Amino acid sequence: MTAGQRFHYACWHDNGVADPVKLGCEEQAGTTPGQSIADEVLGRGSGAPRPCYRSGPNPEACPPSASLTGNCVESNLVFGYTADDDMCILPGAYYDANPEAPPGHECDLDLLPPLS
Numbered sequence: 001m002t003a004g005q006r007f008h009y010a011c012w013h014d015n016g017v018a019d020p021v022k023l024g025c026e027e028q029a030g031t032t033p034g035q036s037i038a039d040e041v042l043g044r045g046s047g048a049p050r051p052c053y054r055s056g057p058n059p060e061a062c063p064p065s066a067s068l069t070g071n072c073v074e075s076n077l078v079f080g081y082t083a084d085d086d087m088c089i090l091p092g093a094y095y096d097a098n099p100e101a102p103p104g105h106e107c108d109l110d111l112l113p114p115l116s
Contacts, residue, residue: 011088015077022084024049024075025062034076048080 001007015022024033033049052061052072064070077086097106105111 009090011086013077013086013088016074021074022077023052023055023072025052025058026069026071026073027067029069029071032074032076034078036078048078048082048085049075051082051084 022034027033027049035047050062050068052058054061055072055074057070058072059070062068062070062072079086081087095107095109098108098111099106101108101111
């Protein structure tokens with residue numbers, strides 16, 4: 001990119017519009033599972049819910065326990081680590097041009113001295 005250029009980056013999340021609604025194990029009756037990463041970091045949420053794929057009572061995927069009701073319910077789409085979680089990230093790198101390089105070769109990494 002050069003000075004003055006813009007880079008537009010966006011993510012669209014489809015949670016029940018064209019694709020099926022994300023399901024997750026219910027942690028508290030009547031409360032939609034899945035909290036934002038910010039809430040999780042601040043200790044106010046549990047992050048992405050445990051995944052399940054069949055709505056209703058689902059003791060195999062959501063074994064009833066102190067932290068799960070045993071039900072698979074519609075959940076919030078939040079940052080998580082499974083393929084159907086939100087993970088809208090843009091990895092990238094930044095490189096300062098080499099001011100000592102010949103014109104037109106400022107970003108040629110071959111001109112840099114080897115690391116020792």
